[in-house]
Amino acid sequence: MYNPWEAEIGYSQVVIAGNNVYLSGIASDKATLEEQVREIYTLIQNTLKDNNLGMESIVKQVIYTTDIEAFKKLGKVRKEKFKEGQYPSSTLVEVQRLYSPNHMIEIEVVAFKE
Template identity: 30%
Template sequence: MQALKQIHTQPDPYAPFLLSQAIQLGNLVFVSGQAAIGDDGEIVGKGDFDRQAEQAFKNLDRVLRAAGTSLGGVVKVTIFLTSMANFPKIVELRRKWFSAPYPADTIVEVSGLYSPDAMIEIEAIAVGPGDAR
């Protein structure tokens, strides 16, 4: 059986929640939901979806790099939104942060995330080092 490798970022705002930023198993990287958490552990852009989305994608990029891969290695994302009113912005975000072939994607509206101020959270599965697109 292959060993699980825990992926950390510095700082790691998720450590107080007793979860891993990501886990690598073989050549796959499973990334925990990335929200608009700043280095101080606080939500960036309270009430501002665009700022939160930007920070969430930056956090996704950072944890993927810590795992030795990149956004180009993402094969599947799940994006959680607290309002589908922001759905049209997701297409532009995909264009900005990903490139063809675009990852498989599921978007879900939820009644709430880990904080009442959080508006978006992104989880991902990526291929690891050496296997990115």
């Protein structure tokens, strides 16, 4: 288990189905959107590492944010975690609210395990 919400709400942070590795949405309580994005990608990276994978294994990400315009300005932060030109398929969705009122962004990913 990666966080207490798994037991509290009843879900799995990581599910492996065949060669696909699904990471449930990851959020952060940091103060700014940029800090949240950085922490989330670090948590994603660490979770993948726990499963013998790297960021290059991500084939799809869905990003939920409460402020799409602010997030669009953080492209450089997102690009830092991926090799140039090897970005995953992405969907960006603006939502009214996430699980905690402090959360400004939540990212879920699908990775492929050879």
